[in-house]
Amino acid sequence: MKITLDGIGDITCDEGKTILELCRERGIDIPTLCVFEGLKPEARCRLCIVELDGKLVTACSTYPRDGCSIVTNSERVRKARLMNAELLMPKHVNACSIDAKGESDPLCKLIYDLGLTRIRFEPIKKYAQDLSESVLRDDNKCINCGKCIRACSEIMAVHAIDFAQRGHDEHVSPYCGHRLHDVACIKCGQCIAACPVGAIYEREHLFEVLKVLNDKNKHVIVQTAPSVRAALGEEFGMPAGSLVTGKMVAALRKCGFDRVFDTDLGADMTIIEEASEFLHRLEKGGPFPMITTCCPAWIKFMEHFEHGLIPNMSSCKSPHEMLGILAKTYYAETSGLKKKNVVVVSVMPCTAKKFESTRPELKSEVDYVLTTREAAKLIRHFGIDFTSLPDEEFDSPLGISTGAGVIFGATGGVMEAALRTAYEFATGESLGRKLEFEKTRGLDGIKEGSVAINGKEIRFAVAHGGANIRKLIESKDEYHFIEMMACPGGCIGGGGQPWPTTKEVLGKRMDAIYRADRCLPLRKSHENPAVKAIYSEFLGKPLGKKSEELLHTRYFKRDMF
Amino acid sequence: MQILRKTDLEAFRKARELGPAGVISLLKEKGLSGRGGAAFPVWKKWEYTLNAQADEKFVLCNADEGEPGTFKDKFIIKNNPETLIEGILIAAQVIGATRAFIYLRGEYEHLRRGLERVIDSILKESKSEVEINIVVGAGAYVCGEETAIIKSIEGFRGQPYFKPPYPPVEGLWGKPTIVNNVETLANVPQAILFDDWIEDLRLFSLSGNVTKPGIYELTEGTNLSELIALGKPKNRIKAVYFGCFGGCMPYAAMELSPEKVCVKNCAIGSYSIIAVDEKQSILDVALSVAEFYAHESCGKCTPCREGTIRIWELLEKIKKKKATNDDIDTLKDLAEQIRETSLCGLGQTATTHVLTALAHFRNEFVKEA
């Protein structure tokens, strides 16, 4: 197909691509607000206006015909984009200066690029903010692009929010105007990741953390999830896929944390407990499938919509919760610290973990959860030049981890880590070089495979993203072991990660995770000497009385609404 | 009136004999065009739907007559519902649909029972196996748009989606769907059965400042003066509105045809004429129309959602004598952009009224400013 683009004729291009796709391929920048990668366009925002054969159309939803002429930057186009942007600005109150999306807010960027700022309209409505302990909404900033709703329904299949009312009264809302906190929201934060203008953002705990950092009586520990080291660099201009473990540790130490521990050790602990749990079920004959529980958003999903699965769930706490409690018991005791002076801060890619640590039955010893973005803010607050930091190591004793621990960050990682240990525990044989389970890896929505353990075929499956979770549940009985992660890509795609999380960025972060695994000297959780020490000195044995008391939890039925 | 002629299922039987291709060819010959405002040739739409490959197809009768000043479909439903139902059955027969829907606007709910009785009796008599469901709307002008009706029936907010895909290819639940107006479908049996069926008779809905408002069946191209005379106004008519969406123009003796009306930057649509006499203020009418659009905008796309209420705001400012010349410029600018960049026909025609009113009756706006 041949088209004319911005005056240049005879351009050959593929059919079946929208004007937006064709322009992006050629490096032509067209502003968009409502385009959602991987989903069909809705053409709501009307910012991506271009001229097609003299008519104004939206680039995201229009396919050029053979022989047509497209103009992406004429006075007519600029005028149209500017008017639509101007109409949106009164709805984006108090933007820019404290904009949660900062420089990546495309609406503000468009106004800036177009160079003309004239807002002739006043805001009409004042909405009350929707506040909770993890995900906050401010309808006064919402520009009705609908991406949060699409994330919540099409990607996550949770449907906590939708548009309500009509016309200029249209706004995003949980049913009957309830707070997000009071409805079946799994706190995954994918809505936060989707929102281009920061009308949805996480409840920050930075002031609280700063307070304890400044309190001389407090021994403040910070622990970092596997996914954080694969993404934190992006907040400081480093390319996606940069593995910044050493710099991350150095930066946090410079912020004033007394100890920098590694959540990956918590992950190793989770594997020891969970693999033991799985083998115990194999002996007992069920219940199958056993389903992983590191993901608090998945747990909430299950509690609301699939609580019939409670008997299938592993009773293991999530890695950072395990580490948190070990920090305040094992570590505090062996270091002669009073528990009440120890503060544990978790840096997570996840907004659901903020909610998780408030669950009463969990008896969490994690005091504050910061997202990756918040950690970056903290580092910036201290004026630390992140990229020029030399690498530093985690602190002992809770800083040694294995490759099995780090791969928790990617979808399929928990399963792979568990299989590495379960196999060797059950068979007594070493996996040798064959410890990479390819079938668990990659960005396919549902992955499956099997491994022979003592002559028995163990079938496993992995799902990420709510829609895939629902799908896998339909065929769950075919499997012995299932890993569920709420966020697409697993934790590397978490609601607390740097923006934007595109498919390309996810792929790069995933590569970083598996690269980290390959570079570590120890790659199986049960080889971790620190973990061995914790059991021998403190816990006793996996699934033993103390382990049960500290490292396991339970789940509840929640209302589907 | 031609539209009130009874066809007694004769057209249905003739259509069955002619077969789908025969019916389409006959409709092409007769030149029946859509009466919902877009005037798309009926045979073409039906042919697209017939040729679309799918395991299920639907007929959807658009009875969501919501354009202010329009009540012709109500007239047909009350006075010759049989021909409408027969038209639906013929459409279903042509495309091979087993299910049809009539989307009846919520404000016409009192007509539902009568219509259901007619459906039952016709289905019985024709022995057709087509299932005809009446889905009653709930008050949304935007649901007169074909993709919005589809979303509404599917159980979503009645917001239009961009085309393509067009309903004949992908409509209700993704299946090929014919969406036709009541008057269009009512004319199908008439056109098929009667050799003397006249194509260019239209049902004019006349209302406003006339003592004899009503439905007048006249030829396309009838002079406006003739129509107004039939309405017997008490006072001098100074302007006519073509519904809300078609804009307004000063009263003039001229042909009421799409082309002639277009010259005045208006659109004739489905032939609704609202007569406004000299005692009325065009600004007040503009306010009424602007409020209508702000209330009826579905909210999906930025220019219509955010812009229609600003149009109303600006007109109120003019009414309160607080507007400046800049405000008038903003009004015009805004009206043009809403027209140019809205997603659907509602937004694209929401500001014709204000642009034509400013063009033809500027003194009523600027004087007040």
Added chain:
Amino acid sequence: MMDEHDVLLLPLLRKAQKKHGYLSEESLKKISRKTGVPISRVYGVATFYSMLHTEKQGENVIEVCSSPSCCVNGSLDLVRFLEKELKVKTGKTTKDRKFSLCKTSCIGCCDHPPAMLLNGRPFTDLTKEKLRALLKKCGKKKRR
């Protein structure tokens, strides 16, 4: 749970509203459970349409047409008249909860203006006298 093609949500909502006068949270939950449509969408659909209400309405709902054909025939004067008679602002419900008053878009009665819907039924060729009589019939005592 219903098959996709049988989930005609709009009729279910209308039916529930007819029964209870408005769509309570409980009604919406019931419909969501029955149809499998997520409650956020049920609420979104319910609040989209002018004739569906998620808040309790008065015993009698008056919707006066305010579109051009009725407007040029004095319908807005009748709205102001009703506001005075009922001592209520447009868009609100009277204190005794007997009447809700609002303006509505064209109801297709342009041949008999001015017109209104009273509890969903059209009343046409309205005059102040006719309205007074209707209000009285609906149980409102005449203003002294």
